[in-house]
Amino acid sequence: MIKVDNLWLTYHSGKERVPAARGVTLDVKQGQFVTLLGPSGCGKTTTLRCIAGLEQPDEGAITIGDELVFSAASGAWVPPFRRNIGMVFQSYAIWPHMSVFDNVAFPLLHLKPRPKKAQIQERVLRVLDLVQLGNYANRPAPHLSGGQQQRLALARALVAEPRVLLLDEPLSNLDAKLRDEMRIEIRDLAKRLNVTTLLVTHEQIEALTMSDVVAVMKDGLIVQAGTPTEIYSRPKDLYVAQFVGRTNLIQARRTSLESADKIRVSVETDLGAVICTASASYDIRLPTTVAIRPEDIEMLDSGEDGSSDNVFEGRVEKVVFLGESVDCFFQVQNIPLVLKVHPARAPASGVNIRVRFPVARCLAMPV
Amino acid sequence: MFATVVVVSVVILAHLGIVFWLSVTDGSPGISSLTYTWNNFLEVFGDRRTFSVLLNTFGFAALSLVVAIAFGIPAAWLVERTDFPGKTILFTLMTIGLLIPGFAAAMGWLFLLHPRIGLANIWLMKWFGLHEAPLNIMTIAGMGWVQGLNLAPLAFIMTAAVFRSMDPSLEEAAHTSRADFWSTMRRVTLPLAWPGILAASIYIFTIGFAAFDVPAIIGWGSRIFTFSTYLYLLASPQDSLPRYGLVAALSTVIVALAALLSWWYGAMQQRARQYAVVTGKAYRPRILKLKKALIPAWGFIGLYFVLSKLLPISLLAWSSLLPFFQIPSARAFSVMSIAHYVALPWDLVLTGATNTAVLMFLTPTATLIVSLAFSWVVLRSRVPGRQAFDLIAFLPHAVPNIVFGVGALLITLFVLQKAIPIYGTIWLLLAVFTIARLSYGTRMTNSALIQIHSELEESAQISGASNWEVFGRVLLPLLTPTLLYAWLWIALLTLRELTLAVFLSTGNNITLPVVIWGLWLGGGLGQASALAMVMLAFMIPAIVVYWIFARRMGLIAT
């Protein structure tokens, strides 16, 4: 539904050149919910604005549906107001001089042919009901709470039934509890209406809970795109592993291939040999790091068999209670590591424990 | 400090008080048998001339508003919302444009469009074989046109601020909601900018309403009066005794009108603030690429500067070099000389220049000291009722300056007369100039003081510094840049001030602009032009200093 091909855009601020998009390539299927995830300044908003037509890229091509809306090569350009999109801005951009109703009716007034008055009325009220603002139609728009303004922005973006919905950090101005609710609500709404959605965020929790596909960005490029599970459990490289979730890192001294299919590798570390799974970017010639998530490290009971691969002995330094789980900080051969266990199994600090790194969850990747 | 504030407040209120008081008394004040009557008002409203003057004034102010906005708003939009490359230049020229004396531009335009001697008229008549001058500047329309050109920089600066404070994502949201450029302009941009534009319009209208320079220079000769020139006529008639009661009554009417306008202005300002960006998050202005529209944009800006500055000043220079005004010709060039410059009444000019120089130095100094005292009392002291002082400091902004001129005249003539013989000295001018600039001064010192967190002072106090030490060591150094900037601005405004000076000048305290006005009134057009040119030349170094300073403070660069 949205195809972005090798998008380049450089901003000129004063004499400085800021390359904000450096070859972004992205493919969003009809009805999919896709998230652009990345740290501040990595070019997420820039990419979204290019798709909306609010910025004109220097290079590349953008297709929405089967319409080529921008192409540097052919000079194609469709202005934003003809792209048939809906967009929610980070500041919501609610027009303060209009009522709630007028805000939502605005896109309908610009449809060609313009719908009849009764039809506009009906469609506006329907979408306001959808976002639970049915009772607020006649309020001046500035007299809404933050959460209500956010729903209003959503209603305005959806009312003309656009081909795609673009959301720029729609939850960042809400408080924590409301954010939890709206995450689910927005995803449900998008799915119910079957609208192709592209969301920009720097919160991993939003990306993981809302999306069909997460695209992780870095310095104007998409480094990895995949389902939330893929991104979380099989990060392509160290950057993704560290940006999405927490991870233990162990420096490697030497690596060798363990299996012919190049998937299992044996990594020489300060802990001893660790058998790992190679990540997508693994290269035997490059310096390597082993990454394993805290919740993936298994703590063995005293009677359990410790003869399998990747079993190490360590000493508990500190135990931090988090409510639903416990973070257990421990050291193996002076290397600090952390694992996560159910509070009922929490060890006391100072005791020795045995842990196992399951091979499938131990990733070898370039530094 | 508190004493200063109280004294100045009393003086300000006394100015208005005496105007009100005299408006409801009969006979000449000073006589012991004063009676209270409505006669002055009855006479003012009974006179047909009052209505024609008010009508003139409304027409004049409205027209100057239209002209100011027609040039100011598009220029502001170009600067704030497009990739127009000459932004810094435009800002600089507009700011400086505010400093060019209104009377200089008015004189230039008179030479261009005078029905008999106006260059453009003579040429048009020759080319098209007309028997009558097609354009006449000596009309309300002509005066409004010139005043509008003079006020356009103000419209520009005020609306630029409106466009700047508007969240561009509001316009972008319209684009992504299917609205094209014009629809967005009509339904989003302009409605959002509207309260701000309206507030600026009210402000400009108020200034036009009370303007003196342009109607005096252009309208006096043909007896076309607006409110301020009419007041001047009543206060210093050539053939009868001044009618101070009438002057006071007319002033009172104007104060009421001004109060209404400034209430409206306040209400609009508040609306405008509601629409302005409230999120602290920095946003990037949406910049429209002009592309091919760049040439018309430059043309538009160029046209404005030619009309408002280049043309009138060139004509002024031309007129100053000729024995009598004539169209350019071989003969005209052959008789060009600096005779007018040589023949200037140099004694008078020197007196005026000295007085102006002294006032240029003392007015900003006094204004800022008093402003600082006001700001301190309002913002930092715990005196009960201190907000009232803020209101009083706002009065000179709300009430047309000329009313303060009238008030000062009446006070010095009828109240102080014997006790403090201040009439006819530059101290009177200093006092009134200071009051007139107090609103601007306190606005600057208020905003500077607000930015300095009071914890900075408190920590100095806790470290054992006395009040004065805190002021001298902590506050003053932090305030210095703002104070210097405001000092320069007020000094430049003092240099060009004609309205107040004309009411209060006699032989000894005459200022340079008043000398020019006197020459003009006496028919010495060439000499008046020459002196105006001299004055403009003297402004150049001051403006350069101001400009360098404003640049450094980031007040001009955009």
Ligand SMILES: Nc1ncnc2c1ncn2[C@@H]1O[C@H](COP(=O)(O)OP(=O)(O)OP(=O)(O)O)[C@@H](O)[C@H]1O
């Ligand atoms: N109009 C502009 N002029 C100059 N530089 C810009 C402009 N817009 C963005 N940039 C720069 O381009 C880079 C990418 O900006 P972008 O807004 O796309 O980041 P982002 O990923 O959305 O970040 P955030 O999460 O903070 O919103 C940043 O370094 C930013 O400073």
Ligand SMILES: [Mg+2]
């Ligand atoms: Mg962003």
